Structure formats: C-alpha cells, structure tokens
Amino acid sequence: MSIKNLLLVFIGRGENRTQDQFYSQAREHMPPANKIIDVFTIGDIVLAILLFVAIHYWRLNRNTSMTKWPVLGMLPAYIHNISNIHNYLTLILKQNGGTFIFEGPWLTNLGTVFTCDPMNVQHITSTKFANYGKGNHFREIFEILGEGIFRSDSHIWKYxxxxxxxxxKQExxxxxxxKTVEEKVCNGLFMFLDNACKEGIQVDLQDVFQRLTFDNICSIVLGYDPSCLSIDLPIIKCERAFTQSENTLFYRHVKPKFLWKLQNWxxxxxxxEFxxxxxxxxxxxxxxxxxxxxxxxQKKFDLLNTIMNVVGDEKNPIDDKFLIDDKFLRDTSxxxxxxxxxxxxxxxxxxxxxxxxxxxxxAKILxxxxENLPSREHNWKDLGTKGLGKLIYLHGALCEALRLYPPIPFEHKCALESDVLPSGHRIKSNATVMYSLYAIGRVEEIWGKxxxxxxxxxxxSQKGGIIHVPSYKFIAFNAGPRSCLGKDISFIEMKIVAAAILSNYHIQVVKDHPIIPSISVVLHMKHGLKVNVKKRSI
Incomplete structure (x- = not known):
C-alpha cells in the first residue's frame, strides 16, 4: 500500500464518515499485520504518523481562529501571517471577543495574553496599574534604553x-x-523639497520625516543638529544605527529568548550588528x-543643559536617592x-x-x-501658538491618523501577581500581557461601523471643538499614569510640519506605490512613502 492510498483513507472525500466506516475503509487498504514491515519503510511509517497527527489537529482546530500544534503551539500560524501581522492579530482578536491567549512552542517565552478590549486596557493601565510593569522580559529586550523612563518601573520610573x-510643563x-522645529522646517525641509520640485524627482517622504525628526529631537535634547536632512541625503552613522537597532528589537520579540541570547553571546x-x-x-x-x-x-538652552542646570553635580532635590551622572543623562537622552x-x-x-x-x-485643512492666518499675504509661520491651537480640523485629521496607524502598534506588560481581567481571563504572575493599539483603533464598538x-x-463636536475620547480607547499616547508626557509637544511639532508642507506644496503619492505596514516595533511603511512634490501658494 502506498502513502498516497493511505492519505486517501485519512483525508478522503467522505469527511462525514462515522468512525466505524473510517476504520473499515482503512482495513480494506491495509495488508496483513505480518506483512506491514515488508510494505512500509520506517520513513513511511514516521511520515504517516506525522501526517495523521497534523490532520487530526487541523480537523480539531479548523473552526477556530488560530491552530495550536503539538510542540510548536500557535507559532506556525503567527509566522505564516507575519507579513500582515497587525491586521491578522486584529482579526484574531475580533473573532475571540477582544482577548485571546497565544501559546508559543514548548519551553519558550512566547506565551502571551493579547487584548484590544478597552475595559481590559483600562484595568491594566489604570485600575491595576501597580500590578502591571515592564517586567524582566521587556527589560531584556530593550536593554539599549538603560534605566530611562520607558524601561524602568517603580521608584526609578517615578523619578x-x-x-x-x-x-x-515650562512655557x-x-x-x-x-522655534527649533520652525527653523529646521525653513532651513532644512523647505530647501530639500524646493530642490525636489526643481529637479522633478520622486521623494521618499517617510525617509525625509525620519531625518527631519531626528535632527529636531537631537537639537532639542542634545543641542546638536546632526544635519541628516539636507539635499544630498547623507548617511549619518548615528541616525542609521538608531534605525537598525529598531529592527533587532522587533525580532527579539518573536525569537525564542535562548536563541537571540545565544547570538548575542x-x-x-x-x-x-545591534x-x-x-x-x-x-x-x-x-x-x-x-x-x-x-x-x-555657556547655559545653552536644550534639555540636557536644563537638567544639568537644575541639579548640577549635586543630588537632585526632587529625590536625594539619585545622582545625575553621565549614565543617567545617557539613558534619559x-x-x-x-x-x-x-x-x-x-x-x-x-x-x-x-x-x-x-x-x-x-481642501478642508487648507x-x-x-481662515486662521492674520492676513492672506502672510505665511504659515504667522499662525503662531494661538493659530496652531485653532486648527481643529487638522487636529482631528492627525488624531485619525494616530487612531488608524498608531506609531507604537502594541504595548506589553508583565503581571507582578496573578489577576483576573474584566473579560474574565485569568492572568498568572509573571505572565506577559500585550494590548494592540492597532486593533483598538479598529474596534467597532468604540468607533462605529x-x-x-x-x-x-x-x-x-457640533460646537466645533475637539471631542474628548478616553485614553484607554484612543491610546496612541498610552493611558493611565504612564500616559505620554510629550503629547501636547508632539501635536505642536506635527501641526507645524503639516501646516508648513500643505501650505507650500502639493503632495501626490506615486501611482501603484505599495503602502503596507512594516514589521517593526514602530509602525513605519515597509516600502516608504514615494511621492511627487509640486509647489503651490495658499
């Protein structure tokens, strides 16, 4: 009997056969017991057993959202859908009522509770905040962040x-x-885009924004402009190193810990490379x-100097347990x-x-x-802080972009003690819990059909103001005590850049350019954002 015939018995057309009919057909194809070894090789028998087990598990799980295999757990489905992981997890969460338990391979660290249930998110980020920290798993993956605010817990985080x-909070x-952002827009971004218009070249706007924001944040934090954004798009070692480190951080999430630790060793x-x-x-x-x-x-104004001028070389008056040394400044930066x-x-x-x-x-943003410029002859810079605050529709458009494509697509926590989520799911101590910001932005119960x-x-709102949505539902800036300190500052920078570009240029996406999310800890576009740029006056 051939393996082909045996498979026909296992997966033949009669999927509704009774168990007795199944074994009856199997016996018809099987040779006498004392002849089995003569008919089959050992390899045939092993293969048949493996196939039988695979088909058995497939039949048990074919009506469920994610198949759990022996030894491998749910990892095969995860890997199979890795190129579209954010939408796939959104679908799985929807099929499971907003929460499901991912079971990884045996003896690995990949067992995780995933959720997009807003009540669970509120529970994790606010109600039981003290019970859900970053945990050792997060700290190991993100070792590059040192003891900074995103990696620390407890008293170090509070400090x-x-x-x-x-x-x-200082004005x-x-x-x-x-002022820093406006100067970089005028002296860096506009020079680059003007040249692109003049030369008629396509521009990867995502790369431009990464360079622009890296220059901005280095100037704000360090008082140092690496000049990543210039006409010739130079390769800047520190900017490239920053980007490449992100890729490694993502793959540390999906690789068994022993494997990436071994590679690191x-x-x-x-x-x-990391x-x-x-x-x-x-x-x-x-x-x-x-x-x-x-x-x-010299008292130059930037964030590092501000910290150093406040505390100098002495112990910080906010908490005398901490010393502002070079390591602390490095981690903060x-x-x-x-x-x-x-x-x-x-x-x-x-x-x-x-x-x-x-x-x-x-058209509505323009x-x-x-309407908010002092006069039609003035440019975007004349908006000022008050004018930017009046750009309600632009604010709403930025919130929509953040809802649909949150920069940090998932956040993970570690339970210090066992707990029960509002959804009824039990959480063991030291268990990893991940909430998908990407999926939360696609929950119909929150945002509608x-x-x-x-x-x-x-x-x-009907009165023309911004509608407030609780942070555990609109979670792009996180929620609870760990909500983003720089939310208002981020909106200022994004509004400046958006108003400046839209007022001076028309952006047209290159036809047939693929737009899909990248596989990273930050939700970038996998193939960048290729556009054609044309000058215009407002």
Missing amino acids: NRTLLHSIF SFRAFIQ FQVGQEK VENNKILDEMLYSQIKSKRDTQG INLLAAGRDTISSCLSWFFWLVATHPLVE EEIK DCLEFKPERWI
Whole structure:
C-alpha cells in the first residue's frame, strides 16, 4: 500500500464518515499485520504518523481562529501571517471577543495574553496599574534604553517622570521646541523639497520625516543638529544605527529568548550588528554629554543643559536617592530620542498618505489654515501658538491618523501577581500581557461601523471643538499614569510640519506605490512613502 492510498483513507472525500466506516475503509487498504514491515519503510511509517497527527489537529482546530500544534503551539500560524501581522492579530482578536491567549512552542517565552478590549486596557493601565510593569522580559529586550523612563518601573520610573514633567510643563521649553522645529522646517525641509520640485524627482517622504525628526529631537535634547536632512541625503552613522537597532528589537520579540541570547553571546547575525550600533549611539551621546560638562557655563538652552542646570553635580532635590551622572543623562537622552523621532515621523508619514488620498480632507485643512492666518499675504509661520491651537480640523485629521496607524502598534506588560481581567481571563504572575493599539483603533464598538474609514469629522463636536475620547480607547499616547508626557509637544511639532508642507506644496503619492505596514516595533511603511512634490501658494 502506498502513502498516497493511505492519505486517501485519512483525508478522503467522505469527511462525514462515522468512525466505524473510517476504520473499515482503512482495513480494506491495509495488508496483513505480518506483512506491514515488508510494505512500509520506517520513513513511511514516521511520515504517516506525522501526517495523521497534523490532520487530526487541523480537523480539531479548523473552526477556530488560530491552530495550536503539538510542540510548536500557535507559532506556525503567527509566522505564516507575519507579513500582515497587525491586521491578522486584529482579526484574531475580533473573532475571540477582544482577548485571546497565544501559546508559543514548548519551553519558550512566547506565551502571551493579547487584548484590544478597552475595559481590559483600562484595568491594566489604570485600575491595576501597580500590578502591571515592564517586567524582566521587556527589560531584556530593550536593554539599549538603560534605566530611562520607558524601561524602568517603580521608584526609578517615578523619578524620571517627575523630573521630565517639571521641564516639559515650562512655557519657555515649549517655546524653544516650537522655534527649533520652525527653523529646521525653513532651513532644512523647505530647501530639500524646493530642490525636489526643481529637479522633478520622486521623494521618499517617510525617509525625509525620519531625518527631519531626528535632527529636531537631537537639537532639542542634545543641542546638536546632526544635519541628516539636507539635499544630498547623507548617511549619518548615528541616525542609521538608531534605525537598525529598531529592527533587532522587533525580532527579539518573536525569537525564542535562548536563541537571540545565544547570538548575542557569540556575536553573530543581527545581535552583532545591534551591539555595534549601540556603540555608535553611545559614542555620540557620551560625546555630547562631555561637551555639555565642559561648556556648562555657556547655559545653552536644550534639555540636557536644563537638567544639568537644575541639579548640577549635586543630588537632585526632587529625590536625594539619585545622582545625575553621565549614565543617567545617557539613558534619559536615548529614551527621549526614541520618543521624539520615530513616533512623530511615523504619524506624519501615515497622515500625509491619508490626506493625499483624500482630497476633500486636504481642501478642508487648507481652508482652515487660510481662515486662521492674520492676513492672506502672510505665511504659515504667522499662525503662531494661538493659530496652531485653532486648527481643529487638522487636529482631528492627525488624531485619525494616530487612531488608524498608531506609531507604537502594541504595548506589553508583565503581571507582578496573578489577576483576573474584566473579560474574565485569568492572568498568572509573571505572565506577559500585550494590548494592540492597532486593533483598538479598529474596534467597532468604540468607533462605529465606519471604523476603517479616515474621517477627521468624528473628532469634531457640533460646537466645533475637539471631542474628548478616553485614553484607554484612543491610546496612541498610552493611558493611565504612564500616559505620554510629550503629547501636547508632539501635536505642536506635527501641526507645524503639516501646516508648513500643505501650505507650500502639493503632495501626490506615486501611482501603484505599495503602502503596507512594516514589521517593526514602530509602525513605519515597509516600502516608504514615494511621492511627487509640486509647489503651490495658499
């Protein structure tokens, strides 16, 4: 009997056969017991057993959303859909009522509770905030962040947040950020786009925004402009190292921990590049910190100098347990670089793609900008802080981009103690819980049947103001005590860039250019955003 005939018995057309009929047909094809070894090779028998087990599990799970295999768990389905992972997880979550438990291979660290249930998110981020920290798994993956605000828990996190909040709330600091961004737009972004218009060349707007925001955040935090955004698009080592490090961080999520740890130990593959990129970033950061120490008397206004001028070399008056040394400044800097570069560049990329493909939205934004300029002869810079605050429709369009394409597509926590989510799912101590920001923006119960549509109007009240949506539903800036300190600052920068570009240029996406999310810890576009740029006057 051939393997082919045996398979026909296992998976033949009669899927509704009774068990007795199944075994009856099997016996008809089977030779006498004492002849089996003569008919089959050992390889045939092993293959048949494996196929039988595979088909058995497929039949048991074919009506469920994600098949669980022996030994491998649910990993095969995850890997099979990795190129479309965000939409796939959104579908799985919808099929499972907003929460499901992903079971990884045996003896790995990939078992995770996924959720997009807003009540679960509120529970994790606010109600039981003290029970859900970053955890050891997160800390191991994101070791590059040191003891900065995004990687720390408990008293270290509180100290970081208190210190940064005291700076971010200062009007002088916000004014400094606005001035820095406006200068870079005029002296960097406009020069590049004007040249693109003149030469008639296609532009990868995502790359432009990554360069722009890296220059901006380095200027704001370090007082140092690496000049990534210029006409010739130079390769800047520290900017490239920053980008490449992100890719490694994502694959640390999906690889078994022992594997990437082994690669790191032997310095091979992505882990070798990761270590090299970390060295490049550390060299840049410590060089800037040393420069600050040497020239501290000049009192140049940037975030590092602000911290150093507040506390000097003494123990910080906010909490005398901490010393502001070079390591602390390095960790603070790299966390803020991560917060102020990729999150804003990601949002701007998706925003301009959405606006470029929705001309009515673009027209409304342009009309709003005109109405809020002091006179029609003035340009976008005359909007000022008050004018930017009046751009309600633009604000709604940015919120829509953040809802549909949140820069950080998923967030993970670790339960310190066992717990029960509002959905009824039990969480063991030390279990990983991940909430999908991408999926939350597509929950019909929150956003309605048209949740996949780009509609800035959903954010605007009948009186013309911005509708407030609770942070555990609109979670692009996180929720609870860990909500983003730089939310208002981020909107200022995004509005400046959006108003400046739309007022001066018409952006047209290159025909048939594929737009799909990348597989990364930040929701970039896999193939960039290729556009044609034309000058226009408002």
